[in-house]
Amino acid sequence: MTDVPKEVKAGRFVRQPNRFTDRITGDGSGPYPAEAGRYRLMVSYACPWAQRSMIVRRLLGLEDVVTLGVVDPIRDERGWRFPEPDPVTGATFLSELYLATDPGYTGSRYTVPCVWDTTSKRLVTNDFPNITTMFETEFTAFHKPDAPDLYPEELRPEIDELNDLVYATVNNGVYKAGMATGQDVYEEAVDALFGTLDLLEERLADRRYLLGDRLTEADVRLYPTLARFDAVYHGHFKCNLRRLVDYPNLWGYARDLYSRPEFGETTDFDQIKRHYYVTHKFINPSGIVPKGPDVDWTTPHDRARLGAA
Ligand SMILES: N[C@@H](CCC(=O)N[C@@H](CS)C(=O)NCC(=O)O)C(=O)O
Missing domain, CATH: 1.20.1050.10 (Glutathione S-transferase Yfyf (Class Pi); Chain A, domain 2)
Structure with a gap:
């Protein structure tokens, strides 16, 4: 695991594009209508991109509408792992969800945050800006009464x-x-x-x-x-x-x-x-965590x- 990540090219980190970019819709158009209990947000507490989606989910009061799956903070070469098989999807590794959605997935990483659809059993999106704005604009029917408008027109x-x-x-x-x-x-x-x-x-x-x-x-x-x-x-x-x-x-x-x-x-x-x-x-071959x-x-x-x- 001391190899430089594949995304570092000519000394420069170039982030891989997000593979899944579908959207859940509030008006029910398209294959992923907003519904309570249907979607599961997969996160790591360590990950900044995932924390944004957790913050928005909480601010809007969507805790009972979109369920949460949390992976272990430490990853090895197999990628993110759930501490126990995820009770909703049955997955032990996050990669299983990527490969179930696209068996030919060729990205170099399986990333959080991502949103799983329990009906079609597919990942809808792993596009982090899309996830927060989707909660803000497509789930308005499910927001708590005093929810802030985080993305005013x-x-x-x-x-x-x-x-x-x-x-x-x-x-x-x-x-x-x-x-x-x-x-x-x-x-x-x-x-x-x-x-x-x-x-x-x-x-x-x-x-x-x-x-x-x-x-x-x-x-x-x-x-x-x-x-x-x-x-x-x-x-x-x-x-x-x-x-x-x-x-x-x-x-x-x-x-x-x-x-x-x-x-x-x-x-x-x-x-x-x-x-x-x-x-x-x-970056840190010893794995020592500073105090x-x-x-x-x-x-x-x-x-x-x-x-x-
Ligand atoms: N989806 C974006 C951002 C999300 C992201 O980078 N998440 C990191 C954690 S902070 C991740 O899941 N990495 C998995 C890996 O490197 O194997 C990306 O692909 O770059």
Whole structure:
């Protein structure tokens, strides 16, 4: 397992395209109508892309509508494994679900998050941005009464634009830095990452959330990367120009979100650290998991002064 991943080409990490990109529909058109109890979201607590879908599922009150399957945090060459055979699908490895859907699957990885349809016994999607926006826009009939509108029509252009920047330089930027096997490629990724973090720090000086005084999809996209920053990306991925705790606004913003159960209870620092440090053997051959950092995510954040809850 010390081999460089297949997705690193000429020193540069190029993420594989998502194989399954179907959509569940609220209006019942197409093969995957939104229905309570029909779909199962497969996640790992370690994975930032999966945490976003768990946060949105909780914020919208979809816990009884879309069930949750959770894999072990440590992966070997067989990929993600369920601690017990998954009671709904019977799978022991996540790969079984990929191969049941497409026996000729040729991707180099079987990824979480993904959504399984218990009726057709197929994966509907493993396209993480599609999963959150699908919960937000196609499951409205099942949202809890006071559910926030995380993807309001009038803010979509601004949310999408910000998400594109945050994806390229921050969410995926940390992977580009961490997986780089060329010095220039690494430095380019780190410079872009901290350039965006500096911008976000400024943006959050007078706004409680990225879009102002309401929580949106943009916050859900950024948070899981911040939650992993000092614990993993700063050391393991060499993103060490600054730590999250060195950015007063970003750090306060991250603690503000962490204090809500949808964010805090889906953040498992132990699984996060064990996953990255043990699974990425080509970066950390010893598999030693560092003890630190010694950071208190529950210190008061004083962000309420900037706007609504
Ligand atoms: N679907 C996206 C993002 C999801 C993703 O990368 N998930 C990671 C965990 S954070 C995963 O499942 N990796 C499995 C593997 O590398 O075998 C992708 O294919 O790149």
